[in-house]
Amino acid sequence: MHPNESPHVADQPLAGCRVLERSRTVAAAYAGRLLSSMGAEVVMLEPPGGSRLRRAGPHVQETGESALFAYLAVGKRSLVCDPGGAEGRSLLARELSAADILIDDTPVALRGAEGLDPEAVGKINPAVVHVSVLPFGAAGPKAGWDAEEVNLLHAGGEGYLLPNGLSIELFPERPPLKIHGHFGSYQGGCMAALGALSAWWAVPEAGGQYVDVSVQDAVLAVGAFALQRLGDGSLEHRSGRSFRYGGVFETQDGYIELLTLEDRQWASLVELLGDPAWARDPELRDPLVRSARGGEINGHVRAWMARHRADDIVERAQQLGVPVAKYRPPGEVVNGEHERARGLFAQGTLQSGKTAAFLTAPFQFRRSPLAGGGRVPELDEMAQEIPL
Secondary structure (H helix, E strand, O other): OOOOOOOHHHOOOOOEEEEEEEEEOOOHHHHHHHHHHHHEEEEEEEEOOOOHHHHHHOOOOOOOOOOHHHHOOOOOOEEEOOOOOHHHEEEEEEEEHHOOEEEEEEOHHHHHOOOOOOHHHHHHHOOEEEEEEEEOOOOOOOOOOOHHHHHHHHHHHOHHHHOOHHHHHHOOOOOOOOOOOOHHHHHHHHHHHHHHHHHHOHHHHHHOOOOEOOOHHHHHHOHHHHHHHHHOOOOOOOOOOOOOOOEEEEOOOOOEEEOOOOOOOOOOHHHHHHOOHHOOOHHHHHHHHHHHOHHHHHHHHHHHHHHOHHHHHHHHHHHOOOOEEEEEOHHHOOOHHHHHHHHHHEEOOOOOOEEEEEEEOOOOOOOOOOOOOOOOOOOOOOOOHHHO
């Protein structure tokens, strides 16, 4: 058994699925990561010298290796393949002929020279699902455009709406922001993984398919409510985009987020706050009045939140049915009782040999829990398996 193979791989949802991944970007690599987490064998076809993600920050403090790459690559395999030459093209054809899914973010202009255009891929393996993952898709006037995460966040509309709520109240002078990390790319990766699985399901009836994923489209989908309001003639802006009451509040020892959308949740919130006199105003029974007086309500809520501990608020709120969640530091998340019960993290091994906790996936299955774990592969570790 290869060290990257789970001992229970036969029990995993995608056991037996073979995926090839050519990834320069987080979006394509994350799509492969999601499929790998469900038990697919994912082979990264890396360029000579390795994927540029191997050098991307942030880095593990003790070893200097890329923490981002480790998260995206744990459990996968690595094979160097340069399809620009005859030997690499032969290797690509061999791997494609045995693959179920190809995830590829090679720029459109380079695909023909590397034998990765949809027609060439389909001739090698008519049953393969070819998933293209590019910043603006592989068709249309922006197909040749490149983009970094900050560009994608703003091209998808989220940048226009940030910061908002408590953030813009505290820091009104700040310019539009980028969500921390690779939020937009992860959305694109999710869309690519779902597209791959949908097409793979249909292979017995439809054969192989070409799936064109735009990360910009995925980010736009996140802001669906803002787009809906735009269609109604309402243009949202970060300075006015906030819940009429609720949002983020500072407590004695951290921050929590509160969202009440239903009358029963409002009644539970009033009980959580101790049934204060101001909340007994008969007019506040009307949700439209509550919205109009949101600033006033938030003033009362903010003062109450500041006198209590976050964990105490969340525990009591859950008992009453008030939608409240705590903003938790990473160490608390990894070691949390809730996360342990759901098996959200598993021990994996970095390329250096150091062990670390990896998020198995942002979901779990009841009947076949995801195994997680595995190793971060060394560059070209599969080369010894290639027959001479």
